[in-house]
Amino acid sequence: MEMAVVAVLGADRVGIVAGISNVLARHNVNIVDISQTVVRDIFSMIMVVDISKADVDISQLRKELEEEGRRLGVMVGVYHIDVFRYMQRI
């Protein structure tokens, strides 16, 4: 399995989870884990997703998620899981 982390941060509004999930589903990206909070109207979500069966590569996926983020007025970051594996595990 090849995993990635999708991070979303911004002012809370209706449709953020739906918008981001739609892009993922469209490209056959499975959500493995999701953690989401709203603190003082700031929406924050971290998703761990499986991109091994995706029909696009991580760069294209990032581009489309960032576009969706702009539409929703939130910041989106997409990182390969190796970054977290290297930095948080020995």
Added chain:
Amino acid sequence: MKFEPGEIGEVLEMLLFRELDIRAVTLSVNTLPAARPRPGDLLPALEEVLEPYLKRLRPAVERVASRLGVRIVTVRLAVSPVSILLEPIGDGAAAVEVARHLDKLAEKYGVDMVGGFSAFVHMGASRGDKALMEALPEALNTTARVAGFLNTASTMTGINLDAVKKAAEIILAMRPHAAARFAVTANLPEDVPFMPGAYHGLGLPDAVVNIAVSGPGVIEAVVRNLPDADVRTLHDAIKRAAFKITRLGELVGREVAKELGVPFGAVDLSVAPSPKVGDSVAAILEAIGLPRVGAPGSVFALALFTDAVKKGGAVAASTIGGLSGAFIPVSEDAVMAKAAAEGALTLDTLKAMTAVCNTGIDMVGIPADASPEAVAALVADVMALAVHLDKPLGVRLVPVPGAKPGDVYDLGGLYGSVAVMDISRYSKIPLMARGGTSPPGVERLKKG
């Protein structure tokens, strides 16, 4: 492998808000197969050696950055010391042509800097070294991406004062932007990914990838979150943060090496600052507890920081290399620059801090009409520290025409604004007229 949201959040905070990035991917290439006895044959031969690597370098770095989601700020090339290529030719004009050709190739292939327009002269200058030294001012004055150094001292052989004097003349013959790409060094390691210290060492295979990390903002945040911690607790926290920063360098190095099909060399664990706010090593020292960097306590704070970074980074990297210490360039660090402009930092303070860092006196402005003897004597002091503390150090001075101490000159980009410092109240330093090469210190005897 499962991660807690807090673990993911910590990394995201570093990447998004603390300026954590990879300062440089430096591809180091053996260019000695290009050596030719005739200048006309040297340039095409150099291109032939480099092109297969250059074609793939930037695309490979961009693929890795995009896959991981990590910023890689600069892409660099290190070549074998150009002085060696000049041995058969022995001509300064040919050396200038080599620099211009490297500059052109770098621009063509999207390489930000090329290091290695350099010579090792710590015990004397050979035919190629002399050609390179003759060419250095013009070569760097007429290029934009070429960097070089003169290694004038070594623990094993001592300090070449004649070369130090020559280096001072070279510095004073350079325009500010050229001088920012030139250092006088001691004990320079073979696998430095930072400029202007990068070159392809003689003990390396044909090509290796070396990595320079950044991320002082990450460590500053850690220190600021511990306002009441004692120094041992602080040291431990810095060590843990440095581990994580260096791990990112290790990951990027492995991935780029794989993409390029060349061996991964080393990670230089020094956390490089930049003139951006929140990307400053001096800000870490101030967060440790200084009213302003340069105040008493600066050497202690820098030593604590350097030691913690080394210990954390050493565990994180499969091989550490380059300078692997702490960088305190004055202009390339916003808080260092501010302290210098305020007069809190002097050359004497910097000399003292040099004892516990790995840069030396770096990116300091001097009046362009400074006395060559005073410049040489300042360099000689740093060379002596390097040789007797047995570590790499350098001097990078930027002569600013018409400037006086207290002025500021903006170099732009990663170089930042240099503060012009008072180099010496004495213009005549009779010691410099003696010349010669000082013998190696007792440190050399300890090595056998």
